[in-house]
Amino acid sequence: MDKDSGSIFEQQLERNDANCAALSPLALIERTAAVFPEHNAVVYGELERSWAQTYERARRLASALRARGVERGDTVALMLANTPEMLEAHFAIPMTGAVLNALDVRQEARTIAFILQDSEAKVLITDTQFAETVEKALDTLPSPPLVIDVEDPRGPAGERLGKLDCEALLAEGDPAFPWELPPDEWDAIAVSYTSGTTGNPKAVVHHHRGAYLSAVSHILVWGMAQQPVYLWTLPMFERNGWCFPWTIAAMAGTHVCLRQTRAEGVLEAIRRHRVSHFCASPAVLSTLLAAPAKLRRRFDHPVRVMTAGAPSASVVAAIEAMGIELTHVYGLTEAHGSATVCAWQPRWNTQPPEQRARLKARQGVRYPMLEGLMVADRETLEPVPKDGHTIGEVLLRGNGVMKGYLKSALATEEAFAGGWLHTGDLAVWHPDGYLEIKDRSKDIITSGGEKLSSLEIESVLCEHPAIMEAAVVARADEQLREAPCAFVSLKPDAADVSAEEIIEFCRQNLTHLKVPKTVVFYDLPKTSSGKVQKFKLRAYAWRL
């Protein structure tokens, strides 16, 4: 008898409607709207909407989209700021079975056009603030999507591009629209185009199962109490706001929406709404720290911020001095929520502040609900020793990982080689099991038989008093194969400094091979999200 199919626990005990439901973030808003209907789901300026109202608006939007032909597997694109409409769309679009495609609003028309065409968007919901870019993009499309305008009285005025506006569409919709959970939790819920530090955006497809579990995993990491107050500083178009639209629904919390992340507005909102949680990039944290001291006075209620992208130890310490507890995570578009967290060890509480900040600046350990993480050789999948020194690639597996890349079977196969997601990020594994990211794999410099971290060289360069920003890439070298080539921009008020002086400074702080052989004064090229486009610098360096 076949043991696997024959055990008594396999006989006439199948899945059915009573004991197996698709995991989907949609279940989260349904419950919260039923249990806490009057609690504020969203606060935006003077506007407040309850969970019952937000759920009703999402159902109206879903029903109106369905009436206009949006079906399971279609794409609905969003060109929106962090407004209530953006939040509602995160529920409404999956209710129709369609797939969310939130666009990075900072991108140029050409990229927007490429994405709308590639994702085969049937509908585009767009804030009039972005009308100029969107119009240019639409003009180039052979069959443009149905355009729905969002006219936000709190936003800058802008041209209407479509025949329909969002409120008119909602008025058409059925507030009791009988949406259903997806027939399969593996159904796509979102497609996110990476902003592309290499020039070619990839379309990452996420699934309901992963979105649900990723949303819940944040609750565990933060040990989040019921009814948090969450401030939107992170763009909701970035990896669906790391899944927080759904996390906050699960805990019946309140979303505080903001169109802009100016320091004054953020700090005022935290105080006024007693914000308990927010997410922010290190750049936004630096903005907060640059605010006038009066605004930066310590908060008298608990505030927690989640940040990714390796904040410096000094930023960590300064943010915590404001009474904001910082959680350092690491994520990537290919993993829907977060992939790692620098989980805090109680024994670290007794360390001096600088050491605590240094420990916290590491990317850490696997996120709850992510099943596997290792730092390993990308070819052999052999884990590197936990010595804090040997560099390997960060490899992940688990339910938060994407379905794959849209229309790119080869890229999908490569990304999942050996049954692990290859992140392309290089890290060391410390003896305590915490990983620390050293570089992107394509940014590593192979010189004289050694692998050099461009990040390490950049961080030394940034310690030079005259340097504002630095980026280091490989340049061909006859003797060593490759050698570091530094691109630097100087501070506006910096004293004149020569390339030789900078090289001398590096000699004093780096081992021989790591010292740049070339220093170029240059305005660093960046993506719309502010990442340096090293592929452009690399091309420049090879032409030198």
Add this chain to the structure above:
Amino acid sequence: MDKDSGSIFEQQLERNDANCAALSPLALIERTAAVFPEHNAVVYGELERSWAQTYERARRLASALRARGVERGDTVALMLANTPEMLEAHFAIPMTGAVLNALDVRQEARTIAFILQDSEAKVLITDTQFAETVEKALDTLPSPPLVIDVEDPRGPAGERLGKLDCEALLAEGDPAFPWELPPDEWDAIAVSYTSGTTGNPKAVVHHHRGAYLSAVSHILVWGMAQQPVYLWTLPMFERNGWCFPWTIAAMAGTHVCLRQTRAEGVLEAIRRHRVSHFCASPAVLSTLLAAPAKLRRRFDHPVRVMTAGAPSASVVAAIEAMGIELTHVYGLTEAHGSATVCAWQPRWNTQPPEQRARLKARQGVRYPMLEGLMVADRETLEPVPKDGHTIGEVLLRGNGVMKGYLKSALATEEAFAGGWLHTGDLAVWHPDGYLEIKDRSKDIITSGGEKLSSLEIESVLCEHPAIMEAAVVARADEQLREAPCAFVSLKPDAADVSAEEIIEFCRQNLTHLKVPKTVVFYDLPKTSSGKVQKFKLRAYAWRL
């Protein structure tokens, strides 16, 4: 083209090892042992064991069981108190792919024998305290399981029944046993025999997927912070301790084990270990309230208790006066964790204490991560109006619901009729969406065309100063079809009271039909878990 299979989001985007892992509680201990290896997993008297040690012991046990032939789909039975071995078994047995069968240690030998045979237990791990019962049970079995004794120095001495003791077995095992997640998250993780208020225990089969989600759902309900301290007052054999062995692993908490739930030991443990959470039946809560005042002084740290089984409003108020915040849930063996919770509404904070306690004594709304709940007609599945008056059956659906009943396809089919789990519990639905259980369906009394709640009549009887306990069942009645028949036991120091006086008391407090026509003074028959066996009283009443 077939839309469902043909969307661009379905093409070459299959599940693989990198993006889909079986949901299983085993992932929870693996992560916590890696991230918080030195944190205490368990405290038991003077014994303390870290997560690394507990994980190692679980792997040793799993490997030793595997070496003795335990494979996927086998059953391993447990006759254990709330000791570290019981906790470790909750990880070790699923690691082998086998199914946990935790026995109610209060049951008689005949029932134990029936369960061991019915579940086809291959191994029995048994605490020597229960040797007498277990030996009797084993004697009646044609092919008894392999017996492994647990000799607990903190327990009462008892005879050893097997040739192996648990520590010797662990010594055989491999601390690095390479267990794997189940090949299918629908695999059985546990089988629980209901204690049977009707005389026939049913074997409820639970799955990895449900156990995982049920374990996590408690974190949401309690808004649990990282590293809770959880006290074991609830028996771990009851529905796998409502899944808390796994919940606490997910949050890297500490399990405080106790063999007994005497008031003094419980209250002392809460204070000494700064227990943050525990679960307890209303009976245990009453025991705590009966403790000497010195022990009951208010706790100076936050303590939360989860209770099921409809605590009275006065118990709720008294427990909260001790500084213990009470969460009222409702569950049943067929749903692994909990099914409903009386989710607290912030607006209730301003209510007077008695009203708050009354609100909290309701069973409430669906648990997070349970996808469906309604109070409905059991035949038509039509929801009852939310009027606080119309009685319907509590119906559930979601991922925490059992696979079904072992070897009972017919019972499984009946339980899942119409795609909902029929709980057999009758409730009203209040206008605010909170349900309140009125009775078991088989305990309802149909009299003069009306459905009467036996619970309501019992609660009036218990208000009589002489009555200690009361149970009401239907008795045949020529005129009304059925009429209430009350069985009551008096308080030891109560004044003499006649059946007529009790009936008169009911007349003053109940509408005509609800007044018992018969009152019998009787010692109520109960199951080992303390539930009144109404089927016995019903038989008695019909013979009257």
